Amino acid sequence: MEPNQYNNNDQNIYYDQPQQNYQQPQNYQQPQQQYYQQQYYQPGNPYQAVGQAASEVRDLLQNEVIAKSFLYMVAALAVTAIAAFTAPDLLAGWLMKGRYNFIILFAAELAIVIASNVAMTKNNVAVSAILFTVYSYLTGATLGIIFWAYDLASVGAIFLMTAAMFGIMAVYGLVTRKDLSSVGNICMMGIIGIIIASLVNILFIRNGVFDLIVSVIGVAIFVGLTAYDVQKIKKRVYYATDENVACLALWGAFGLYLDFINLFLRLLRLFGKRK
Numbered sequence: 635m636e637p638n639q640y641n642n643n644d645q646n647i648y649y650d651q652p653q654q655n656y657q658q659p660q661n662y663q664q665p666q667q668q669y670y671q672q673q674y675y676q677p678g679n680p681y682q683a684v685g686q687a688a689s690e691v692r693d694l695l696q697n698e699v700i701a702k703s704f705l706y707m708v709a710a711l712a713v714t715a716i717a718a719f720t721a722p723d724l725l726a727g728w729l730m731k732g733r734y735n736f737i738i739l740f741a742a743e744l745a746i747v748i749a750s751n752v753a754m755t756k757n758n759v760a761v762s763a764i765l766f767t768v769y770s771y772l773t774g775a776t777l778g779i780i781f782w783a784y785d786l787a788s789v790g791a792i793f794l795m796t797a798a799m800f801g802i803m804a805v806y807g808l809v810t811r812k813d814l815s816s817v818g819n820i821c822m823m824g825i826i827g828i829i830i831a832s833l834v835n836i837l838f839i840r841n842g843v844f845d846l847i848v849s850v851i852g853v854a855i856f857v858g859l860t861a862y863d864v865q866k867i868k869k870r871v872y873y874a875t876d877e878n879v880a881c882l883a884l885w886g887a888f889g890l891y892l893d894f895i896n897l898f899l900r901l902l903r904l905f906g907k908r909k
Contacts (some may be wrong), residue, residue, distance in 0.1 A: 717774025
């Protein structure tokens with residue numbers, strides 16, 4: 635046999651061998667989520683039971699925090715309404731006695747807001763609730779003085795308008811799956827802008843048209859902020875436990891209360907009928 639013939643026969647034998655295809659594992663090409671679902675989420679698997687229980691607890695806490703947030707907000711509005719019709723005479727008399735009493739009142743309200751946030755952070759329910767109630771009462775007394783310049787029927791109509799707008803945006807914040815964080819950031823910057831613009835108008839410009847423009851922008855800002863704050867309450871529920879549900883609800887109620895009051899004041903400035 636010739637050497638070349640022998641080598642060619644070997645090569646033919648080698649290349650004529652049937653090719654064995656490598657079989658990949660059955661689950662290799664499946665999405666990772668589906669793979670782990672097949673592995674761990676089988677009937678009777680303890681991991682599935684724990685996951686379902688955790689999801690149910692989170693849903694219950696979310697519903698509780700949201701419901702209590704709106705309940706506390708409504709209670710604070712009730713305190714504000716009572717103060718608006720019972721305390722403005724006393725507050726107006728006190729404000730007239732001192733030149734700087736208005737600044738003292740503003741500083742006191744700002745201090746209450748800061749102190750209440752600190753109390754909520756420390757999970758102190760009693761102090762948070764007391765400070766929230768005091769702030770609501772002071773706000774009502776201040777609003778009562780403002781109401782002197784408006785027809786009461788007009789004030790009632792503006793309140794209903796505010797409630798309708800607030801309710802629509804609150805529902806939107808609850809049901810939407812869109813992340814409203816960017817909306818919240820824009821609204822927060824807008825609040826700083828309208829505060830500066832209002833101060834400039836009061837101190838220097840003193841123009842009624844400019845004030846109306848600022849009020850229109852303010853309505854848009856607090857409408858957007860309402861939806862953002864409601865969605866933020868839903869997100870904060872992930873940090874909720876049985877011990878801090880009340881403080882989380884108070885924190886949410888305080889934000890919603892401020893949104894409602896500021897939206898009401900802007901609409902009153904735009905559409906309120908003066909005496």
